[in-house]
Amino acid sequence: xxxxxxxxxxxxxxxxxxxxxxxxxxxxxxxxxxxxxxxxxxxxxxxxxxxxxxxxxxxxxxxxxxxxxxxxxxxxxxxxxxxxxxxxxxxxxxxxxxxxxxxxxxxxxxxxxxxxxxxxxxxxxxxxxxxxxxxxxxxxxxxxxxxxxxxxxxxxxxxxxxxxxxxxxxxxxxxxxxxxxxxxxxxxxxxxxxxxxxxxxxxxxxxxxxxxxxxxxxxxxxxxxxxxxxxxxxxxxxxxxxxxxxxxxxxxxxxxxxxxxxxxxxxxxxxxxxxxxxxxxxxxxxxxxxxxxxxxxxxxxxxxxxxxxxxxxxxxxxxxxxxxx
Numbered sequence: 279x280x281x282x283x284x285x286x287x288x289x290x291x292x293x294x295x296x297x298x299x300x301x302x303x304x305x306x307x308x309x310x311x312x313x314x315x316x317x318x319x320x321x322x323x324x325x326x327x328x329x330x331x332x333x334x335x336x337x338x339x340x341x342x343x344x345x346x347x348x349x350x351x352x353x354x355x356x357x358x359x360x361x362x363x364x365x366x367x368x369x370x371x372x373x374x375x376x377x378x379x380x381x382x383x384x385x386x387x388x389x390x391x392x393x394x395x396x397x398x399x400x401x402x403x404x405x406x407x408x409x410x411x412x413x414x415x416x417x418x419x420x421x422x423x424x425x426x427x428x429x430x431x432x433x434x435x436x437x438x439x440x441x442x443x444x445x446x447x448x449x450x451x452x453x454x455x456x457x458x459x460x461x462x463x464x465x466x467x468x469x470x471x472x473x474x475x476x477x478x479x480x481x482x483x484x485x486x487x488x489x490x491x492x493x494x495x496x497x498x499x500x501x502x503x504x505x506x507x508x509x510x511x512x513x514x515x516x517x518x519x520x521x522x523x524x525x526x527x528x529x530x531x532x533x534x535x536x537x538x539x540x541x542x543x544x545x546x547x548x549x550x551x552x553x554x555x556x557x558x559x560x561x562x563x564x565x566x567x568x569x570x571x572x573x574x575x576x577x578x579x580x581x582x583x584x585x586x587x588x589x590x591x592x593x594x595x596x597x598x599x600x601x602x603x
Contacts, residue, residue: 291316291416295598297590298348298360298398300341301405301582302326304380307340308579311348312587313355320351321583326381334375334386337364342395359597361401361408361590362392363582365435368404369449376449379467399597401589407452408585409577410437411444413540415588417576422537426530427575428454430523431543432481434474438534454530455479459522474526478519480544487515502548520552524559528567531560535568542575549574 293316301308303326310321324344329336341362349357366378373389375381389402410427413419419427419439427437434455438445445451455475456468463472476482480498487501488494491511495501504512527539545552557572577584 291318291584291587291591294591295358295594296355297587297594298345298357298396299583299587299590300344300360300362301408301586302337302341302362302364302381303405303582304365307337307344308583309341309344309348310583310587311352311355311357312591313352318580318583318587319355320348321580328382330382333378333382334388334391337381338388338391338395341392345396345398357398358594359399359401359590360392360396361403361586361588361593362388363403363405363408363586363589364388365405367449368402368407368446370403370407370446371448373400373402399593401586401593403586403589404437404446404449405582405586406435407437407444407446408583408589409542409581410439410452410540410585411588412577412581412585413437413542413575414439414442414444416584417581418540418573419538422571424534424536425538425540426452426454426534426536426570427540427542429543429575430479430541430545432479434479434543438536440534454526457526457529459526474522477522478526478545483515483519483545486518487512490515498545499548502551506551517555520555520559524556524563527556527560527570528563531564531567531570536570537568538571538573540573540575542578542581546574 296314297312306323307326311319327336327340367376375386375388377384389400392400406429413427419425423442425439429435436452436454438452456473459474460472464476465471466473466476483498483501484495501512505516
């Protein structure tokens with residue numbers, strides 16, 4: 279399996295059990311061994327395998343191969359557990375991948391498959407919830423008990439922390455990208471019409487500008503550059519995205535009253551060009567509500583892997599204490 283990057287992550291996790299961590303994405307899988315000092319060793323990105331006949335089995339087999347490689351590179355490490363995070367709908371309690379449209383499984387018993395393949399206890403979860411947990415425990419959401427972490431890139435996904443504890447809703451919570459924004463809008467890849475991510479994701483911003491202008495762009499950054507240079511179509515597309523996102527955040531504030539909303543993913547790289555107008559529009563929509571801090575995520579692309587490692591360490595601690603996995 280070809281490796282495209284290998285490096286050590288900059289964010290240490292502190293002392294604890296040595297664990298393996300795997301953050302499975304639709305295109306690439308990030309993996310690493312975290313040693314007892316909390317150092318992330320051999321972090322690499324490898325293509326996520328595809329097998330329409332057995333999508334879950336192919337990925338689990340690849341993870342087992344990566345596990346052997348990481349263990350061979352760190353022969354002194356006594357690994358206690360592994361962590362595996364995947365996209366889609368995930369039930370952490372049962373260890374089942376309910377549905378992943380990009381990866382092709384339904385109701386796949388991924389935790390038990392991974393445990394059999396690696397011969398290790400496995401902490402299994404959702405990639406964005408793992409990233410949210412890492413931001414809450416190590417990154418931008420530290421110090422907040424009630425917080426929503428959003429990843430805005432090709433799509434939009436979220437992680438909810440209430441009272442300091444992740445909330446998953448049986449695997450269905452946090453899908454802000456599929457909240458209704460425009461009932462007369464575009465059909466989303468999920469099958470619904472007018473989802474937020476058809477307007478406010480980085481992918482949608484690029485797609486909508488290309489459709490409106492006839493000029494192909496490589497991403498949302500190009501649209502923002504054009505808007506800043508005075509292109510009225512680009513400005514309209516960007517403003518529509520800000521408006522849709524602010525409206526959904528206002529609804530979220532009214533229902534959950536988070537202390538902070540942490541935004542990561544590719545769109546967050548716009549910095550003040552995103553956060554300043556988004557905050558101003560949110561202020562205009564709220565009245566008596568608790569206004570959350572809008573905070574840029576800190577952990578970047580490493581967040582999902584770090585959160586997966588934290589889950590693996592939590593599992594190891596529970597097993598050592600004699601508790602249930």
